[in-house]
Amino acid sequence: MSMNSAQAKRVTVSDIAAGCGVSRATVSLVLRESPLVHADTRARVQAEIVRQGYVYHRGAASLRRGTSNAVALVLNDLSNPFFAEFAGGVDAVLAEAGYVMLLGSTGESPQRQQAVLASLIEHDPAALILSPAEHSEPARLQRLLGTRMPVLVFNRALGDDEPGDGWDFLALDNRNGARMATEHLLAQGHRAIAFFGGHRDSSSCSERRAGYRDALAAAGIEPDPQWLVECAPTRLEATRQTGALFARDPAPTAAVCYNDAVALGLIGGLAARGRQAGRDFAVVGFDDIPEAAVSTPPLSTIAVAPRERGMQAARLILARLRGDSDLPRRIVAPVQLRVRASSVVAPTLSNGASA
Amino acid sequence: MSMNSAQAKRVTVSDIAAGCGVSRATVSLVLRESPLVHADTRARVQAEIVRQGYVYHRGAASLRRGTSNAVALVLNDLSNPFFAEFAGGVDAVLAEAGYVMLLGSTGESPQRQQAVLASLIEHDPAALILSPAEHSEPARLQRLLGTRMPVLVFNRALGDDEPGDGWDFLALDNRNGARMATEHLLAQGHRAIAFFGGHRDSSSCSERRAGYRDALAAAGIEPDPQWLVECAPTRLEATRQTGALFARDPAPTAAVCYNDAVALGLIGGLAARGRQAGRDFAVVGFDDIPEAAVSTPPLSTIAVAPRERGMQAARLILARLRGDSDLPRRIVAPVQLRVRASSVVAPTLSNGASA
DNA sequence: CTGAAAGCGCTTACAG
DNA sequence: CTGAAAGCGCTTACAG
Structure with a gap:
């Protein structure tokens, strides 16, 4: 005998049937809650099921019935x-x-x-x-x-x-979300808006970039190549890549980020360069992770639920x-735009503070 | 016919057997990689399996063999x-x-x-x-x-x-973790150390409190009742309960927190009262959630992996x-102590700044 | 309302 | 090395 679990023999419908003097078919009908079984019989069978500790073997039932749950x-x-x-x-x-x-x-x-x-x-x-x-x-x-x-x-x-x-397909409205984020920044007067983070060849990133372009195009703005910064979708990489946004003048005054991790990394990268998100630069994320609501400053983002x-x-x-x-x-x-402090800043203020 | 998925009949071992002129037993032996089957036969069977797109029905096999994976x-x-x-x-x-x-x-x-x-x-x-x-x-x-x-x-x-x-039992060394956190604070000169957050009747909380008491007792310190503050293990509740630590003088100068969520909430609560974790008050968390490494200040905590x-x-x-x-x-x-900035502060500094 | 029998897809002694 | 037969635990027509 191995140290394995106790090998009590499995209780089956046959055991229940034998235990209360009915056929296996009757036990099966009780298990499946068929109304064909007399109430007294059903009660007897159910009592026996409890008494013997019977466990329904759904695999066997599925095999027979050709179904699966x-x-x-x-x-x-x-x-x-x-x-x-x-x-x-x-x-x-x-x-x-x-x-x-x-x-x-x-x-x-x-x-x-x-x-x-x-x-x-x-x-x-x-x-x-x-x-x-x-x-x-x-x-x-x-x-x-x-x-x-x-x-x-x-x-x-x-x-x-x-x-x-x-096949069915369920996706987030990435394009529309990024468009809303961009429009929110445009509405506050930003014109030089970056799209920061993500890898262009991932479908969610290219969709979000498309929405960003949609909003800029509707405002008659052609994105400067410098505004499009790729980086791995992690906080650390985002912090490292922050400098790419400010390589040349005029630098962007706001950024739509690929996701919240990137946005939080960017906020850190800005701080390291003496800029503060929500005061000198506007940042919007994507996802609304729990941390977004409690970061410093709280992060504006697109909630995806x-x-x-x-x-x-x-x-x-x-x-x-x-x-x-x-x-x-x-x-x-x-998806839904959630405006918090990180994006509520006008571009003039931003230029003044970052000079 | 419903809109349901295509109802192509299931391919079984019998189909494979018939398709290449062997018995079902032989197919089964091939499936189970038995060495009893001639290499040529095996190759033929495997080709047929691919050709017909056979999918092994593990439920049927488990039923027959009395096993489960x-x-x-x-x-x-x-x-x-x-x-x-x-x-x-x-x-x-x-x-x-x-x-x-x-x-x-x-x-x-x-x-x-x-x-x-x-x-x-x-x-x-x-x-x-x-x-x-x-x-x-x-x-x-x-x-x-x-x-x-x-x-x-x-x-x-x-x-x-x-x-x-x-039954087997695997748990974190809650007691030892809290003891290490407390000893770390003692080592920096703190004497009035709170245990903040969690509900006393949860087993993990009572274990962590026990470790905290162990360390204090070893240092000859009797915890003041005011140092033991209960609250739901969420960031929000922790922020709300921060005031309880400072209800009477002398207030604690450091806190071991039930978990990182509570610790981050406490850091926020301290900020709202004009105190800064890692400068005026020492905070240690528990769990090492990803956020701990990147919060402001980075959170000292017990890593549980x-x-x-x-x-x-x-x-x-x-x-x-x-x-x-x-x-x-x-x-x-x-578990392992990770020292970061939130706990690296001596008690005298703390008293000075909070006066 | 209940019972005897067949069968879901697989595996395994047992003969050959 | 391969084949015929029984059986894992269940359900379902089909008789009674």
């Missing part, structure tokens, strides 16, 4: 609060609906993504919610996942040919599983 | 970065070992915990890692989970009678599943 969720990175919140929202809705969540994460690696998905689909999930790793290959994914399972792609488009393959997105994704996939008709294939979730 | 993880709250990081660590190790993770969250509610666990165990996980909700009832949990499955309790003890029930704890938990439970002998039943994970 698991949904797979595959994310890039759980330690990113955006995805953690999203997963929390998915979980809340799935649990409410009696589903169970199979979770995997890819660390932004397409290879790991293939491996993780291959492992998860062997557990026969009813559906998949996938936030794809950067540089995923849609064709490989399609081959792996087949067409038996509804798939909802979250956050990042898989390729230009979407959504011809019948990741938990609500998770709930929305789960509801959509459940509706797809029910076979609801008229479901949208593509949802672009609205 | 899923591990359930039940947490209080995914949106808490501590638990999200922990889950990431668990996932990394499980995926590496070919296991799949079933995730549920309880929102600190014992009722939801019972429901979530009941739903998850129907999926026959091989093991469970549980971070119990506050006020869990060990007896009810025990009844629900039975003894068939190894269980690892993380982070919070379930009751004083543990671990008589054969949640991702590493997750990896450790997963490794332990996998070893238990393998039936390794000599596994410890109770692990108290070491």
Whole structure:
């Protein structure tokens, strides 16, 4: 005998049936809450179920019935609060609906993504919610996942040919969010507005840049190349790259940042150069992470409500599983501008203080 | 026909067997990488598997073999970065070992915990890692989970009678961490040191308070009741409660905080009263959340390495599943003091500045 | 309302 | 090395 867990033999429907003198079919009907069973019989069976500590084996039932009540969720990175919140929202809705969540994460690696998905689909999930790793290959994914399972792609488009393959798509309105952020800065009189951070080849960054350009174009402004500064989407890199904004005169007086991490890094970088966000320079972030509300100064940003997105994704996939008709294939979730102190500063003030 | 996903019939071992003229048993042996199959046959079968897009049905295999390669993880709250990081660590190790993770969250509610666990165990996980909700009832949990499955309790003890029930237990060394934090403040000359935040009846808070008392006692100091301030473990509440520290003279000159959120809230509360952490008052947190390194001033804290704890938990439970002998039943994970600017200030300076 | 029988997709002795 | 048969725990027509 190993040190393994106690090996008490599993209690099955047969044990319950034998224990109270009915057939296995009757026990099954009681388990599935069928009205066909006499109330007395049902009570007897239920008592026996409690007495013997029976645990329903949903895998066996799913096998027989050809159904599944698991949904797979595959994310890039759980330690990113955006995805953690999203997963929390998915979980809340799935649990409410009696589903169970199979979770995997890819660390932004397409290879790991293939491996993780291959492992998860062997557990026969009813559906998949996938936030794809950067540089995923849609064709490989399609081959792996087949067409038996509804798939909802979250956050990042898989390729230009979407959504011809019948997968659902839920994304943030990156373009509109960046446009709103830029318009907010324009409304305060800024004309030289940078777009700071992110990598141009990521889809969310290029969408946000597009919204930024939209707003500038509507105001008749052509962005100076110096205003477009790339950097890894981390606080540290943003602090390091701050100098690039001020390499030549006239420097921008405000920046729309790729995300809040970058914005907070920029605020630090500004401080190191003797400038203060919200007094000498206007900063807007993107995401509304918890820290944004309590940083110094509080950070203006675009709220994306990741938990609500998770709930929305789960509801959509459940509706797809029910076979609801008229479901949208593509949802672009609205985002919201939250104005805080970091962006409430006019450009003249900024020029004066930074001279 | 509903709008549901394409209903292509499932490909099974029988289809593969028929497709290349062997028996189902042979296909099964190929799937399980048995050396009993001739290399040519194996190649033929594998080609057919690819050709037909066969997906292994692990549920059916588990049913037949009486095994499972899923591990359930039940947490209080995914949106808490501590638990999200922990889950990431668990996932990394499980995926590496070919296991799949079933995730549920309880929102600190014992009722939801019972429901979530009941739903998850129907999926026959091989093991469970549980971070119990506050006020869990060990007896009810025990009844629900039975003894068939190894269980690892993380982070919070379930009751004083543990671990008589054969469950594993992994916790942070809360007591020692708080002791180190307190000793660090003592070493700089502080004598009037508060323990700020948390609720006395939570086990982690009472352990941390015990460590704090240990250090004070070793220095011959009896804590003044005014030094023990309770508050909800959030930044906002901590800011609100800051005044309680200074209700009477002499006020403390330093504080060990229940966690980093509380410590950051305290720093804000101090600022609102014209005091600056790291100049007029010394603050130490607990957790080392990412924000601690970049707050103003950077926060001294006790690093608990949640991702590493997750990896450790997963490794332990996998070893238990393998039936390794000599596994410890109770692990108290070491924590580490990280000194940053918020605590590097001597008490005399503090008194001077706050007069 | 209840029971006997077949079958979901897989694996595993047991013969050959 | 391969094949026929039984069985994991459940559900579902089909008779009674």
